[in-house]
Amino acid sequence: MRIEKCYFCSGPVYPGHGVMFVRNDCKMFRFCKSKCHKNFKKKRNPRKTRWTKAFRKAAGKELTVDNSLEFEKRRNIPVKYKRELWDKTVEAMKKVEEIKVKRQARFIMNRLKKAKQLEKEEAINEVKKNICLIKAPHAGKAKQLEDKMVQRLQEDVEMGDEDN
């Protein structure tokens, strides 16, 4: 028993689910649900259909190159059966799955972090543009003028003292 991957969406096809189609060039296509099957019959390219994993990986939205993904690749060298190896592999599979999930989540988080910074910059620009909604244009001018006059007077006094 084996959990296959759907040709269209790359999701898991559990036993008892989905449809398998054999083309005349002897290539086999498995589909997890009729949505994927119907899209395939419509000749849609999974690399261009936005909700599929194929699109996400091709567009760099998900983790593609990683050591934890190497474990899932097919190996064509048969391994002699050993009970301890089998047991250890099962334990390793659980750990690898854990690490893989964390790394994938971290990749997506890093991708989305940039949005916070861009949002902040946009917010600042918006406030600058529409500052008149928050503060009247002549709001602090009177105080500013007063302060300037006070400063000028002080300077005059100092200059007067120096002369004397």
Place this chain on the structure above:
Amino acid sequence: MAFPRFSPLLAQTSAVFQRNFSVSAAAAAIQKMTRVRVVDNSSLGNTPYHRPPRVIHVYTKNSVGKVGDKVLLAIKGQKKKALIVGHKMPGDRMTPRFDSNNVVLIEDNGNPTGTRIKVPIPTSLRQMEGDYSKVLAIASTFV
């Protein structure tokens, strides 16, 4: 108690009169006069002829051929028995659907005429009653 008796009457006498009749899909995969594709490497199946091989008789009770049924083919002006190994019509839930109606030429005693089958053969043939072991033995890939 009177209510359930009244509602079907009301439904019948409504303004939009609905006619209901059962519609079921035709249960016909391979029947007489279907053109088939011979998938083994026998000379009879692979030499070109101006007419494609056609089914002229299906050896089942309802004349509909599914995977594992024997049929009679007309190839190159001769009659030959064959075994259905895949059809375009969706079959049982866990069986694959093929892109063409595939057939393997067979003798009267069940021995295959060719020596190799390159096209994938459904594994459900193994569980079927009937001696398909020789056909399965010459198949190279299974689906």
